[in-house]
Amino acid sequence: MWITAVALEFVAFLLGGINFITTAMNSRAPGMKMWDIPMVVWMIVIASILFMLSVGPLLAGGIMMLFDQNLGTAFFDPDRGGDPILWQHLFWFFGHPEVYVVLLPAVGIVAEIITVFARKKLFGYKTVLYTAIGTGVLSFTVWAHHQFIAGIDPRMANVFTVTTLLISVPIAEMMFVYIATLYGGSITLTTPMLWALSFIFEFLIGGITGIFLGASGNDIYMHDTYFVLAHFHYTFYPIAIIGTYAGFTYWFPKMFGRMMNDKLGKLHFWLTIIPFNTIFLPLFVLGAAGHHRRIFDYRNFPELSYPWMWDLQALATYSLIVMLLAQVIFFYNVITSWMSGPVAPKNPWNANTLEWTATSPPPHGNWPEGLPTVYRGPYEYSHPDRKSSDYWPQNEPA
Amino acid sequence: MAESIRVEHAAHHDDHHGHHEMSFTEKYVFPLDHKMIAMQYMFTGMFMALIGGYFAYAFRWQIAFPGTEAPLWGQVSPADYNSLVTNHGSIMIFWVAMPVLIAAFGNYLIPLMIGADDMVFPKLNRLSYQIFLLSAIIILASFFVEGGAFGGAWTAYPRSRPRRSTA
Numbered sequence: 001m002w003i004t005a006v007a008l009e010f011v012a013f014l015l016g017g018i019n020f021i022t023t024a025m026n027s028r029a030p031g032m033k034m035w036d037i038p039m040v041v042w043m044i045v046i047a048s049i050l051f052m053l054s055v056g057p058l059l060a061g062g063i064m065m066l067f068d069q070n071l072g073t074a075f076f077d078p079d080r081g082g083d084p085i086l087w088q089h090l091f092w093f094f095g096h097p098e099v100y101v102v103l104l105p106a107v108g109i110v111a112e113i114i115t116v117f118a119r120k121k122l123f124g125y126k127t128v129l130y131t132a133i134g135t136g137v138l139s140f141t142v143w144a145h146h147q148f149i150a151g152i153d154p155r156m157a158n159v160f161t162v163t164t165l166l167i168s169v170p171i172a173e174m175m176f177v178y179i180a181t182l183y184g185g186s187i188t189l190t191t192p193m194l195w196a197l198s199f200i201f202e203f204l205i206g207g208i209t210g211i212f213l214g215a216s217g218n219d220i221y222m223h224d225t226y227f228v229l230a231h232f233h234y235t236f237y238p239i240a241i242i243g244t245y246a247g248f249t250y251w252f253p254k255m256f257g258r259m260m261n262d263k264l265g266k267l268h269f270w271l272t273i274i275p276f277n278t279i280f281l282p283l284f285v286l287g288a289a290g291h292h293r294r295i296f297d298y299r300n301f302p303e304l305s306y307p308w309m310w311d312l313q314a315l316a317t318y319s320l321i322v323m324l325l326a327q328v329i330f331f332y333n334v335i336t337s338w339m340s341g342p343v344a345p346k347n348p349w350n351a352n353t354l355e356w357t358a359t360s361p362p363p364h365g366n367w368p369e370g371l372p373t374v375y376r377g378p379y380e381y382s383h384p385d386r387k388s389s390d391y392w393p394q395n396e397p398a
Numbered sequence: 399m400a401e402s403i404r405v406e407h408a409a410h411h412d413d414h415h416g417h418h419e420m421s422f423t424e425k426y427v428f429p430l431d432h433k434m435i436a437m438q439y440m441f442t443g444m445f446m447a448l449i450g451g452y453f454a455y456a457f458r459w460q461i462a463f464p465g466t467e468a469p470l471w472g473q474v475s476p477a478d479y480n481s482l483v484t485n486h487g488s489i490m491i492f493w494v495a496m497p498v499l500i501a502a503f504g505n506y507l508i509p510l511m512i513g514a515d516d517m518v519f520p521k522l523n524r525l526s527y528q529i530f531l532l533s534a535i536i537i538l539a540s541f542f543v544e545g546g547a548f549g550g551a552w553t554a555y556p557r558s559r560p561r562r563s564t565a
Contacts, residue, residue, distance in 0.1 A: 001536055001537070001539070001540035001543065001547075001548065002484075002488065002537065002540060002547070002548035002554065003554075004533075004536055005533045005534075005536040005537040005540070006488070006492060006533070006537075007533075008529050008530075008532055008533035008536065009492050009493065009496070009529075009530060009533040009534075011529055012501075012526045012527070012529040012530035012533065013496060013500065013501065013526070013530070015522050015523075015525060015526035015529070016500065016501050016504065016505070016523065016526040017500075018519075018522075019517050019518060019519050019522055019523050019526070020500075020504045020505075020508055020517075022518045022519070023508050023509060023512075023514060023517050023518045024508055024512060026518060027509070027512065027514035027515075027518055028512040028513065028514065029512060029513025029514065030513075032512060032513060037511075037512060038507075038511045038512075040503070040507055040511070041507065041508050041511050041512060044500060044503065044504040044507070044508060045508075047500060048500065048504070051500070065554070065556070068556070076556040077556070084555065084556045087554075087555060087556050088553075088555060091553055091554065091555075092553075095553070098491070101496075101500065102491075102495040102496060102499050102500070105499040105500055105503055105504070106499055109503065236490070236491070236495065239495060239499070240447075240490065240491075240494055240495035240498070240499065241447075243499060244443075244444075244498045244499065247503050248440070251506065251507070254510075255433070255437070255506070294483075294551075296460070296464075296476050296479050297460075297464040297465070298461070298464065299464055299465075310462070313461055313462040314462045314463070316458065316462065317455075317458040317459055317461065317462035317463070318462075320451075320454060320455055320458050321455060324451050324452075324455055327448070327451070353511050354510065354511055354512065354513045355507065355510035355511050358510060361433070362433065362510065364420075364431050365515045365516065366509060366510060366514070366515050366516070367513070367515065371513050371514070371515065372513045374513065378511075395513075
């Protein structure tokens with residue numbers, strides 16, 4: 001059932017992906033050139049391409065696994081000459097690009113938010129775009145760093161160590177571009193901006209701990225400990241949870257035509273981000289102390305049962321409970337703001353991109369009176385030629 | 399051909415109703431509008447995130463306070479523990495991160511940000527959500543079948559050692 005569910009899910013996203021790519025390439029508004037496409041759209045398109053290229057091997061592997069279980073083949077069965085490592089290769093050939101499939105949209109969302117709330121042009125539009133494509137290409141060459149102790153040739157492990165450390169270069173470049181965008185901007189700390197800034201901060205922790213794990217020598221010690229687990233959650237939590245909240249709070253006025261309560265939003269932010277760090281920072285310590293991550297009951301392992309370890313484990317669990325309870329604030333905020341929040345204007349954040357020229361929420365067909373025409377790039381904030389305001393919507397004639 | 403049908407269809411409605419008012423089912427259950435499909439993905443994803451978070455809570459309780467009953471879950475057995483961890487990982491990646499970040503934001507933002515009236519293939523878009531929903535139902539249903547949910551970690555590695563004893 002797990003494989004069936006995963007396979008169906010992939011079919012769904014293959015259909016979605018082809019739709020995204022075709023739409024972004026063919027249905028752009030008149031005047032929108034390649035370099036005028038907002039970054040988040042580029043990122044989703046690149047992510048869809050990565051997904052479509054990487055999912056094939058895993059689907060094939062999944063079908064081979066089903067054959068093994070139901071039809072008596074032995075692709076992965078070592079008893080009958082199969083190779084279980086083959087599954088690991090097929091899985092991670094998908095699994096590693098998958099990380100970048102979900103990372104890139106989140107990075108794109110953050111790019112939209114920080115330019116709006118720092119009132120600055122994105123520092124190096126093409127740099128971000130090219131590094132995203134470079135990351136995409138590199139992401140297909142790093143998969144075996146998940147398998148350093150799975151019995152692969154140590155010489156191959158060296159190669160994958162190099163490619164793994166290499167992939168942190170474009171991502172670091174992206175983070176530098178974002179920091180340079182923030183530098184000297186007039187920053188407004190709204191709820192979406194807080195989420196976007198925390199994304200940069202938390203993801204940097206995830207990225208830096210990844211460098212330790214990417215080095216094969218160190219990974220032999222760290223493998224399957226809580227250090228890996230904490231590293232993973234410091235990358236995926238910013239992507240999946242922080243990225244979602246950033247995007248959701250930023251586009252909420254457009255989606256539902258109401259403004260969100262900023263005070264509740266910030267309360268929810270702090271009650272989510274502080275427990276998040278107190279869950280996973282202790283796990284770095286426990287991992288470095290040798291806690292293996294797949295153990296059901298640590299009482300069976302005296303060397304992993306010191307009182308301070310139990311305290312840290314309890315701290316992580318209590319923090320998780322606090323964090324889950326804090327989500328009640330979020331849903332309360334969404335429902336009350338949706339029902340009775342102040343009505344949102346067309347462009348509450350004074351942003352440039354086209355979605356803010358439609359009504360909030362946009363009707364079916366988005367622009368019933370005719371599609372907008374594009375005259376310039378998406379990030380012309382505080383432009384020196386523009387005296388009247390600090391933003392310059394993409395659809396406004398010069 | 400398709401174009402002429404659409405025009406006739408529109409003309410038909412113009413004759414009778416003035417403009418086409420969508421029923422509740424058409425608008426919210428089987429929508430073609432990219433924004434509504436995005437909202438379906440978004441809220442399905444958020445619902446799955448809550449389930450994934452609940453799983454995390456149950457097995458974190460077992461790790462920190464082994465052998466005691468987790469409130470709102472009960473005793474976590476070793477088999478429970480495995481399937482909770484496995485499905486926490488699978489759900490958070492395949493049923494939360496993917497649908498929300500790619501499908502929901504992609505569906506919502508791409509047409510609006512590039513100035514298009516909708517996706518190129520709206521029906522394909524709707525089908526994509528329906529298949530996704532089916533997959534979400536299957537993964538949740540796997541908790542209620544005999545033998546319990548899959549517990550071999552989200553990477554689903556096959557057994558790497560021969561079953562025969564080599565000693």
